[in-house]
Amino acid sequence: MEKEFITIHEKETAVKVQNTRVNAVRMKDIVKKGVRVYKDGKIGISGAIGEVPDEILLENAVQNLNAGISYPYELSGNLKDHRDYGKNRMSGDQLLERAEKILERLRTEYSDFDFNEIILTRDVSWQMKNTKGLDLEYKDAYMILALILKEKKSANVIDGYLEYYGRDFDLDKFWEFNSQLLEAYRHKVPLPEGDTLPVFTFGFSELQNFLSRSLNGEIYATGGSIFSNKLGQKLFNEKITIEQNMSPIYRAEPFFDMEGVVLKDDRYTLIENGRLVNVYTDKRTADVYKLPHTGAASGDYDGVPSLIGAPLRFAVDSHDIKSALGGKMGILVAVSSGGDFTADGSFAAPVQVGFLFDGEHIIGKLPEFGIRSHLYKMLGEDYIGTFENKNFYFGEGMQLQGYYMTIVR
């Protein structure tokens, strides 16, 4: 019988903010443990939150073998890879001091806004070890600032956000960008003329989710994906390359999947120059549907590895937004909540907060509007490009992506 152990340790200090003042300090120190056993092509699982002895978890996992869950796949093994991505670990006191400074300046210079929610520092470690010689460790430490912005004269619940995620917070860069952003909130501008406008997004979750579903090997192979039967075909603009990207730099998650697989350079190409070249898979999906295995297993720390989603990342294909705009003004989507794609790829969403920008600077805040397009148009003839984020201090690894979209006024 082979045994596998997963341990996740998460320490967090969070400063809760109410009306631009520190309202509370929260501390968390949580350990989650998962144990898997493998015997005769079956898997048994168990787990717990807290320091439960491994022997008890092992006993429970052995009992779980009786469920008869099939797992006839070779375990990952013979690999030691320890990585620590944390650069500047911050103590709770340092975080509190930093938060107080930021809030004081916001109260003083931006008293026409109110700020609420959270600034936190998180220290995480993931370990995955098994009796086949697998020994993986991912450590990280990062800061998250997520402040809901509310214009005091507005009756909205939320008017926008100040955001940061990263390991190397630079207060000067934070103010350089956010001063510009907050001035833009104060400066209301009309939507440019035209039915179709260049729209730029960062962290476009609806697109990520739709692509993630559509590139899921199981959904693809069983015929439920919009891309089913299109492997090898050109789907998108020639500039577009999309990878399953496991690098923790962009998402503060382990570089290995939940089956202990580490990819070469932490990535696997799924769309190459607009062409569908792979779909993502775990060991079971690759075996059942005879697809290449891409190391995309996910699942709970105490669960059976499963194919649910995969972290996707566009390759940067363009470099100068201003020249891509060709003298036109673009629209930067800051908050778009609640929109979605239909199963056949049509997309529509409201834009609750959008800004006019010239490719480098944010000019002013736009009134609410809607955007509409279709997957194949956005990533086809209407695609502008994926740009490294150079100008906006939102967080590490953030990209900006542009497409022409229909504007719903």
Added chain:
Amino acid sequence: MYSFPKGLYVDVRIEETFETKISFKKDVLQEQKVRRNKGAFIRVFDGNRWYYSSLTDLSRVQECIDALARMATPNNNIMEHPIVKAFEVNRDRIIQYEKDSVTDIPVAEKQALLEGYLKLLDYPEIVHHTSYYVDNKTIKSIYSSKGTAITFDKQTCGIRFNLELAYGDNKNHDIVSKAAIRFDELKGLDDYFKERIEKAVAFVREAVPVEPGIYTVLLSPEATGVFTHESFGHKSESDFMVGDETMKAEWALGKIIGRDLLTIVDDGLVPGNGYTPYDDEGTKGKKTYIVKNGKLTGRLHSAATSAALEEPLTGNARAVNFQFEPIVRMTTTYIEKGDRPLKDIIAEIDKGIYVETIRHGSGMSTFTMTPSRAYMIENGRITTPVKVSVITGSVFETLAEVDAVSQEFELLSFIGGGCGKMEQYPLPVGFGGPYIRVRKLNVQ
């Protein structure tokens, strides 16, 4: 039980949870998992700032109280602080599920129940499916330095089918589910599931893209529930209002925001996902009329917001689990039923959209609903299935557009997912209501 330091307010929330998750991918067992966890959340308040900590080793609760107390500044007048004065003192024990506990059902029986329903999914259009049985039983205990000592239990269980559908180039994914409180309520549901599965199959075969535009929209109880939750429920969470004079003026109690036929309730005592006999700071659950006959009559509170806005407690301070502090959240929120038969309401619509099931919703200044299944209404009849990306409306205007409320009424709970508010997701909430007609919504 605990030694509470002087000059500080302290409360301790202890949660013991039991969870089962069984899943099949097609007909193959994917997972069979039983979790038992314990954890505690501790709050210390010195009148100026809160100090929170969560832990899993319950033998260290006292140690943790003492550590947080050392960070705080003792305040001899803490009992006179408006927030501390607002806290109810309750001593109670409500254990309802000793007899029908999901903890007593063998996991094999739960698996057999789910497996028995898989035969209902045998359609060529259902190209893949993942099926779940889930249950949760939580025993919560809350103790405070004011004298609160409460223990209660709550449980839910349910079955969910995630369907991947394809018919030629038409694709869709849909969810069919049923929530319950007791395991036995999940038996004998073949007809219930079959009807909904057949609708999902028909939808992928027949649905056509909707013509975008402004439509009269009829919402099912499920859609009404999401509409109520997103369009107005979040607005009634009063933490958004503390220290905000514009919001207070915009949403002043007594303001008319809808027609006489519109009454919106949040009720923590309704069994199901939103059941909150005591909230997570020990306030007794209540039925709160947020809107009565079109007039704004109340909002949802924690002790802190109740003190700040000088309004009564409502029992809405809830945390998603023991790792988080309670914040103002909904429980079971719904529009009260009306007096009109559904068939009469439909008959009055010449051209409109009927939204039957919902994928997700959101509620800022513009609220949204993403239908899973929607249909055209033409000349008073529900006709062609239509694919809709999103339905939107302004939270400031849409409640006034509700012009019909049915006598048919249903309360529901989701299996999987829940309500999200910043970092705390998913919180189980109840929702539902009657069929309602909204005169104008933007459909895309």
